[in-house]
Amino acid sequence: MVDQDSSTDRLMNSAYEAGIIRSLEAPLLDEGQPLMQEAAQAVAVNAWLMLSQAGLDPQNSRIVLLAGGGNNGGDGLYAGARLAAIGADVTAVATSSDVLDEAAQTFVQAGGILLALSSDADIPSSDAPSSPQEVAERIDEAVELAQAADLVIDAMTGIGLTGALRGIPETLASQLSAHMSGETEEVNTGEGSTAQAHNPLILAVDIPSGVGVDDGSLPGPYLPADVTVTFGAMKPCLLLPPAAYACGHIVLVDFGFDVDEVQASVEAMSASRCSHLLRVPEREDSKYTRGVVGLVTGSENFPGAAVLSTRACASCGVGMVRYLGPERPSEHVLAALPEAVLGPGRVEAWVLGSGVAAAGSSKQQDSQRSTIAQILEAHGSWPHQGSQAHETEDSLPMVVDAGALDLLPAEGLGPKVVLTPHAGELAALLQDLGEDVTASDIAAEPVRWATRTWELTGATVLLKGAITLVVGDGQGQDPAVYTTGFGPAWLSTAGSGDVLAGLEGALLASQSTLLADDPRKAIQLAAAGAYIHAYAANLASHSQDRAWRQPLLFNPDQGKDFIEEANRAWQAGSRSVESMGPLGHPIHAADIIDQLERAQGLLLALPFQSDPATDEPASADGDDDWAAEPDEDNMSSTESADSSQASNEPTHHLSPAALVAIESLWF
Numbered sequence: 054m055v056d057q058d059s060s061t062d063r064l065m066n067s068a069y070e071a072g073i074i075r076s077l078e079a080p081l082l083d084e085g086q087p088l089m090q091e092a093a094q095a096v097a098v099n100a101w102l103m104l105s106q107a108g109l110d111p112q113n114s115r116i117v118l119l120a121g122g123g124n125n126g127g128d129g130l131y132a133g134a135r136l137a138a139i140g141a142d143v144t145a146v147a148t149s150s151d152v153l154d155e156a157a158q159t160f161v162q163a164g165g166i167l168l169a170l171s172s173d174a175d176i177p178s179s180d181a182p183s184s185p186q187e188v189a190e191r192i193d194e195a196v197e198l199a200q201a202a203d204l205v206i207d208a209m210t211g212i213g214l215t216g217a218l219r220g221i222p223e224t225l226a227s228q229l230s231a232h233m234s235g236e237t238e239e240v241n242t243g244e245g246s247t248a249q250a251h252n253p254l255i256l257a258v259d260i261p262s263g264v265g266v267d268d269g270s271l272p273g274p275y276l277p278a279d280v281t282v283t284f285g286a287m288k289p290c291l292l293l294p295p296a297a298y299a300c301g302h303i304v305l306v307d308f309g310f311d312v313d314e315v316q317a318s319v320e321a322m323s324a325s326r327c328s329h330l331l332r333v334p335e336r337e338d339s340k341y342t343r344g345v346v347g348l349v350t351g352s353e354n355f356p357g358a359a360v361l362s363t364r365a366c367a368s369c370g371v372g373m374v375r376y377l378g379p380e381r382p383s384e385h386v387l388a389a390l391p392e393a394v395l396g397p398g399r400v401e402a403w404v405l406g407s408g409v410a411a412a413g414s415s416k417q418q419d420s421q422r423s424t425i426a427q428i429l430e431a432h433g434s435w436p437h438q439g440s441q442a443h444e445t446e447d448s449l450p451m452v453v454d455a456g457a458l459d460l461l462p463a464e465g466l467g468p469k470v471v472l473t474p475h476a477g478e479l480a481a482l483l484q485d486l487g488e489d490v491t492a493s494d495i496a497a498e499p500v501r502w503a504t505r506t507w508e509l510t511g512a513t514v515l516l517k518g519a520i521t522l523v524v525g526d527g528q529g530q531d532p533a534v535y536t537t538g539f540g541p542a543w544l545s546t547a548g549s550g551d552v553l554a555g556l557e558g559a560l561l562a563s564q565s566t567l568l569a570d571d572p573r574k575a576i577q578l579a580a581a582g583a584y585i586h587a588y589a590a591n592l593a594s595h596s597q598d599r600a601w602r603q604p605l606l607f608n609p610d611q612g613k614d615f616i617e618e619a620n621r622a623w624q625a626g627s628r629s630v631e632s633m634g635p636l637g638h639p640i641h642a643a644d645i646i647d648q649l650e651r652a653q654g655l656l657l658a659l660p661f662q663s664d665p666a667t668d669e670p671a672s673a674d675g676d677d678d679w680a681a682e683p684d685e686d687n688m689s690s691t692e693s694a695d696s697s698q699a700s701n702e703p704t705h706h707l708s709p710a711a712l713v714a715i716e717s718l719w720f
């Protein structure tokens with residue numbers, strides 16, 4: 054993990070496997086800390102907030118709780134009891150043969166109704182269905198209740214889930230998720246028109262039931278959430294695609310875990326982590342000590358890629374950009390970037406292959422490929438074939454993209470070689486390495502396949518996606534895994550990858566001394582590159598859409614601050630997990646480049662901000678009068694003089710009575 058992490062940074066951005074979460078809970082439980090009650094309180098408060106944000110009165114809302122047989126169900130039942138106690142209409146559906154007894158009794162005493170679905174149910178205050186037909190009827194009843202509810206609290210399974218959901222939880226998850234995605238019949242309004250089916254809000258307790266806790270996969274049916282209230286620490290599924298897309302907004306309940314001695318399995322790149330990875334020039338620096346990047350990108354057919362990659366590279370803090378290519382792209386590069394130097398010479402890092410056609414994809418062999426092959430031979434950090442040289446002093450950090458990927462030697466690459474494929478390119482690379490895998494297999498299990506590529510090649514693997522993954526050498530035998538989902542969906546546009554390759558090269562070159570000391574830093578630098586890329590796209594598009602957001606920290610002492618943060622972050626009334634905020638506008642690749650320098654400036658300003666706990670670069674200087682400054686988490690928009698005044702106003706729209714009610718949940 055990044056050395057300079059604050060404990061808040063670590064808590065919000067480091068994810069631990071289920072077994073480690075249990076080891077972190079154990080000492081607190083031994084000391085008698087009432088973790089389940091703390092979890093239940095947080096669930097109740099967040100349920101209340103979700104309802105009130107959607108314009109509903111929580112005290113008159115219909116809530117359906119799906120309660121499993123483990124502690125996750127226990128959390129849900131105690132939360133349901135708190136909500137029932139303030140007047141909500143809460144029905145708990147028991148999805149397994151038993152539920153935690155004391156939790157169920159507390160729930161029923163508070164006025165909740167308990168419905169058992171399993172034929173061998175042994176549950177207080179609810180008879181088991183007596184025949185298979187009655188089981189089926191009760192399941193139908195539960196599905197209908199949930200579909201008609203204002204809020205569904207999903208407490209079927211937490212970190213105790215093994216494999217895909219089975220049995221009643223599987224049935225409920227598949228029927229409810231089909232309903233919400235509109236796969237079931239539309240509602241006929243009786244006037245010849247159809248209306249969208251009503252969708253309940255969904256709050257997931259700890260994790261959405263059904264997602265692969267430790268690997269972020271979706272092994273079977275699952276219930277996508279609007280908000281996931283998770284306990285103690287982040288789990289891998291909350292960061293890793295595709296499961297992370299099913300979590301909605303994440304609220305992390307701080308139990309005070311001591312994570313100093315445990316190893317995270319996934320880390321999210323954050324603004325603060327990123328700011329520590331940028332190299333700031335010193336007085337004695339010259340253009341050469343700041344790093345020279347050599348780019349073999351673009352081609353006669355794709356001169357634009359040469360322009361985009363060199364311009365992006367020049368915007369990211371290197372001393373010099375050197376371009377190698379045929380006449381046409383060279384002329385374009387020089388026209389767009391007069392600072393560029395053409396032709397061979399000394400470099401600290403290479404960027405190879407963006408905008409270069411892979412073998413077989415064009416009739417004419419791309420002349421850039423022979424240059425790339427020579428560079429790979431001379432500067433690759435792997436044993437040279439036919440010579441005894443191993444990891445040599447000639448080996449340089451390099452970004453290997455697009456048309457250079459198939460020129461790599463198959464194995465023995467080092468971490469300073471950063472591969473930047475998208476799923477399709479990775480599938481082709483893995484097929485060359487003998488794996489039977491398609492691009493859609495990779496999209497379904499990206500961390501598995503990025504890790505496999507790292508195992509086979511030894512390179513650092515940056516797999517591009519809405520959430521980009523970087524896998525490379527970690528501690529001991531285990532890989533390190535970083536994620537970045539800071540960008541808006543506008544980022545998926547032609548040339549965006551060329552921009553990323555150029556900026557990755559700049560980071561590797563400017564930090565070549567750091568990399569020489571510890572080649573594993575390439576993973577963090579690669580993830581930082583993806584973060585800066587995303588951040589520049591946010592600035593360019595004025596979008597607050599994010600593939601992934603940091604969790605909101607829930608601390609019982611925060612009270613109204615948390616309400617305000619949640620209101621700001623969740624966008625009042627939003628019922629869609631798709632849209633995480635105002636969408637901004639389209640961008641093209643050059644727009645991203647235009648914001649790269651500003652993005653880095655904002656990141657470098659971060660340590661000087663008054664509130665170091667917030668992981669959001671300082672707001673800009675007010676030059677965007679209408680647009681929202683991108684925020685990693687909970688930041689407000691660019692503050693003009695007027696709006697900074699407005700930001701002192703409470704952002705929630707809760708009546709005094711509503712505040713009294715929520716305070717009763719809180720204490």
Ligand SMILES: NC(=O)C1=CN([C@@H]2O[C@H](COP(=O)(O)OP(=O)(O)OC[C@H]3O[C@@H](n4cnc5c(N)ncnc54)[C@H](O)[C@@H]3O)[C@@H](O)[C@H]2O)[C@@H](O)CC1
Nearest residue numbers: 088089122123124125210211212213214215217218219259
């Ligand atoms: N350890 C603790 O004291 C704390 C745990 N907490 C909660 O406890 C949860 C973990 O509790 P548990 O270990 O009891 O496990 P869970 O409650 O997550 O899961 C166990 C339940 O899931 C069912 N299940 C497992 N795999 C299944 C599958 N494939 N298909 C269908 N059902 C399946 C089991 O039959 C059982 O009913 C956490 O996620 C969190 O919500 C919180 O209360 C905080 C404190």
Ligand SMILES: [K+]
Nearest residue numbers: 207210258262
């Ligand atoms: K759950």
